[in-house]
Amino acid sequence: MRYLRWLPVACLLLGTLAWQGGRTAAPARGEDPATPKSGAAKPDAAKRVYRILMLSEAESFKHSSVTRKDGNLSPAERTVTDLGISSGLFHVDCSQDCAKDFTKEKLANYDLVFFYTQSAPDPKVGPPSKKLPMSKESLDYFFNDWLKQKGHGYIGTHSAADTLHESDAYKDMLGAEFRKHPWGNGSHVIVTVHDTKHPAMKPWGDEFEIADEIYAFQNWHPENVRVLMSINMEKTAHKEPFHVPVAWCRDYGEGKVFYISLGHDESVWANPKYQQSLLGAIKWELNLEPGDATPNPDVSKAQQKQAEEAYAADPNKKPPR
Numbered sequence: 122m123r124y125l126r127w128l129p130v131a132c133l134l135l136g137t138l139a140w141q142g143g144r145t146a147a148p149a150r151g152e153d154p155a156t157p158k159s160g161a162a163k164p165d166a167a168k169r170v171y172r173i174l175m176l177s178e179a180e181s182f183k184h185s186s187v188t189r190k191d192g193n194l195s196p197a198e199r200t201v202t203d204l205g206i207s208s209g210l211f212h213v214d215c216s217q218d219c220a221k222d223f224t225k226e227k228l229a230n231y232d233l234v235f236f237y238t239q240s241a242p243d244p245k246v247g248p249p250s251k252k253l254p255m256s257k258e259s260l261d262y263f264f265n266d267w268l269k270q271k272g273h274g275y276i277g278t279h280s281a282a283d284t285l286h287e288s289d290a291y292k293d294m295l296g297a298e299f300r301k302h303p304w305g306n307g308s309h310v311i312v313t314v315h316d317t318k319h320p321a322m323k324p325w326g327d328e329f330e331i332a333d334e335i336y337a338f339q340n341w342h343p344e345n346v347r348v349l350m351s352i353n354m355e356k357t358a359h360k361e362p363f364h365v366p367v368a369w370c371r372d373y374g375e376g377k378v379f380y381i382s383l384g385h386d387e388s389v390w391a392n393p394k395y396q397q398s399l400l401g402a403i404k405w406e407l408n409l410e411p412g413d414a415t416p417n418p419d420v421s422k423a424q425q426k427q428a429e430e431a432y433a434a435d436p437n438k439k440p441p442r
């Protein structure tokens with residue numbers, strides 16, 4: 122009889138363990154178990170807390186936005202971590218050690234993976250130098266299985282497009298590859314938003330000005346993605362004769378992909394609109410808010426035409442970069 126007294130306790134314990142199943146891995150290096158700020162939403166004990174793995178390892182160029190100082194998280198890591206705390210939606214494990222943390226076993230702990238990595242070949246050495254230390258096995262599993270599962274997603278910011286150049290699967294997933302940045306850091310550009318209803322775009326309105334380092338891309342595949350914002354070449358002072366997408370999204374199997382090239386400068390990470398845009402992308406990938414991912418290559422085509430015409434009409438134009 123006395124064992125029966127403990128039965129409800131044992132059931133409760135087993136139930137709790139089952140609920141946490143697969144989601145209690147040891148924290149990745151750099152995790153900061155910060156306490157919520159006052160006024161932050163408190164997670165409901167019964168509500169599931171999603172988990173995000175944020176990777177910001179850099180090989181040949183390290184942005185200040187991902188540089189940790191005095192043992193603290195970098196500005197980018199702090200921002201995404203705080204978004205999870207203030208929304209009460211997710212917990213972020215931050216890692217700058219891909220070899221240790223981007224593995225098949227560790228991916229089982231996460232809903233989304235967030236890349237602000239950098240691994241371009243060193244110009245002095247040339248390819249295949251400066252690769253991210255991700256095993257072929259982990260990458261194959263990530264692209265062929267993990268990312269295709271419902272509720273899983275990839276978010277890339279800025280130099281996430283300047284990484285894994287040697288991986289065709291990565292470039293195919295992303296739909297583009299960094300080529301150069303014709304607009305150096307601090308350049309003011311005007312950005313047109315093409316889908317103001319998408320959760321990641323709502324904070325921006327239909328057009329805005331921002332100062333940052335702006336990328337141009339190669340291997341751009343508009344037929345595979347929904348472009349969400351582009352440089353408005355008519356209104357931007359420095360013109361180039363080609364379409365410059367700034368953010369886009371796509372379905373990937375049953376998983377989702379979102380990329381935004383903004384985020385070089387620390388001021389962008391401190392911009393509430395940028396933060397809310399990332400939160401919108403996260404909610405969209407977690408299937409908490411709806412958003413269209415239908416490819417819109419016609420938008421890219423129209424933007425290409427607009428850029429060519431704006432460039433041709435510019436009396437101060439310089440040779441294309």
Ligand SMILES: [Zn+2]
Pocket residue numbers: 184279280334385
């Ligand atoms: Zn940059």
